[in-house]
Amino acid sequence: MDYLSVFREMISLRGLTHHTLKSYCTYIRAYLDFLSNVLHKLPEDASWDDLRSFVRFIQQQRHLSDRTLNHCISQLRFFTIYVLHKPWDPSQLPFRRFDSHLPFVPSQDEVWRFISTMPDLKQKTMTALMYSSGLRIGEVCRLRYEDIDRTHMRIHIRQSKARQDRFAILSKAALLLLTQYWFAYGRPRGWLFPKQSGIDAPIDTFFLSRHIHAHERRLGWPQRLTCHSFRHAFGTHLYENGVDLLTIQALLGHRSIKSTTIYIHLAPASLSSAVSPFDRMGGASLG
Numbered sequence: 001m002d003y004l005s006v007f008r009e010m011i012s013l014r015g016l017t018h019h020t021l022k023s024y025c026t027y028i029r030a031y032l033d034f035l036s037n038v039l040h041k042l043p044e045d046a047s048w049d050d051l052r053s054f055v056r057f058i059q060q061q062r063h064l065s066d067r068t069l070n071h072c073i074s075q076l077r078f079f080t081i082y083v084l085h086k087p088w089d090p091s092q093l094p095f096r097r098f099d100s101h102l103p104f105v106p107s108q109d110e111v112w113r114f115i116s117t118m119p120d121l122k123q124k125t126m127t128a129l130m131y132s133s134g135l136r137i138g139e140v141c142r143l144r145y146e147d148i149d150r151t152h153m154r155i156h157i158r159q160s161k162a163r164q165d166r167f168a169i170l171s172k173a174a175l176l177l178l179t180q181y182w183f184a185y186g187r188p189r190g191w192l193f194p195k196q197s198g199i200d201a202p203i204d205t206f207f208l209s210r211h212i213h214a215h216e217r218r219l220g221w222p223q224r225l226t227c228h229s230f231r232h233a234f235g236t237h238l239y240e241n242g243v244d245l246l247t248i249q250a251l252l253g254h255r256s257i258k259s260t261t262i263y264i265h266l267a268p269a270s271l272s273s274a275v276s277p278f279d280r281m282g283g284a285s286l287g
Contacts (some may be wrong), residue, residue, distance in 0.1 A: 003032055003043055003083060010082040028079055030058055032073040048092040051076060066096040067184055104224045105236045105266050114215065114225070123211045125174075125181040126193060128202040129155075130170035130227060134252050135235035137227035141202045142193045150175065157241070157253065166253045232266065250258065 007028055011021050014113040034054050041050065054076075061067055073095055077088050083124050106114065111131055118124035129140050139157050147156040153175070158227055178192075188194055193203040216223050230251070238248050249260040 003079075004028065006081055006083050011078075011159050013084070024075045024078060025072070027075045030054075031076060034058075043079070044086075048089070051093055055165070062251070070095045102262070102265055103232050104229060105232045106225065106229060108233075108240075111230070111237075113235055117219065118211075118215055120211070121177070121181050121184055122193070123208060123215075124176045124206050126178050126228060127212065128171070128174045131230040131234055132174040133168040134231050134238075135168060136231060137205045140208075141193055141205055143202075147194060148175075148178065148192075155283045162254065166250070168251060168253075232263075235260065235263045236266040240267045259269065 001077070003067055004268055008021060011024060015030065017212070033118070034057060035043055035046060035050070037056070039050055039053075055072065057078065058064060058072060064072070065200055066100055076093070080086050080088050115127050115131065117126060118127060126140050129135055129143070133155055135155075139234065142158070143155070144159060147158070148170065149156060149167075150170070153170045153172070155170050157166050157168055159165065182188065183190070190200065191202045195201045195203050196207075205227070212225055213229060216225055234246050238251070239245070245257060245260050245263070248263065249257050252260065254260050
């Protein structure tokens, strides 16, 4: 049996996205290789001990975080249930607990300095769209000419991570940059940011990630920014400017308001405006 092909087919039948397909295949390939070359077993003959051995092996080999290991376990679960048609026992291979850390979010001044000093118009435009509209890097890369609604100043986001369409706000300043870019780069009518090789496909996401780190080095900044930092900055700065969480949730396309509440913690103004009840009692007079 071509286990990987069956695995791909089952993901397709489940209606999962292409991004999920690529993500899920990452560790299943490694698992099949581990069974074949290390344990010399077929997948249907693998025991729970074998599965646990693979998780320990992949953790040590690739230095994976607990969060990433949970992704790996999810893939093994899908493979066991939908390819091998065997039951999954979560008590045999439980998900790992992990610490949650708040992401780094640049200030409004830092965002302005970073974007305004980017020397390349294409990279500057893509970064400005990520920040000004709160887009994911994949959403920026997949933008098409017809997605830009200049009449209503909004951007049509098709089939986002939450598998639903939404409209994001279109900044006037970002539209000016986008218009400059459009004329300078051949007036693209399909993908706004096409693949550089000339293939009719959107540009790869790693293109901008590489240039963001290069610009950090150019500015002499520590390497703290990712493409997603600008989406977090959009949500955080909206909250700092008084926009309510439900509106931010809709603009970012979060399924759950729980995902949006992180911006309460990331916005320093929201904490500094709160007064400790100890101070209201007159605690300062105790010193």
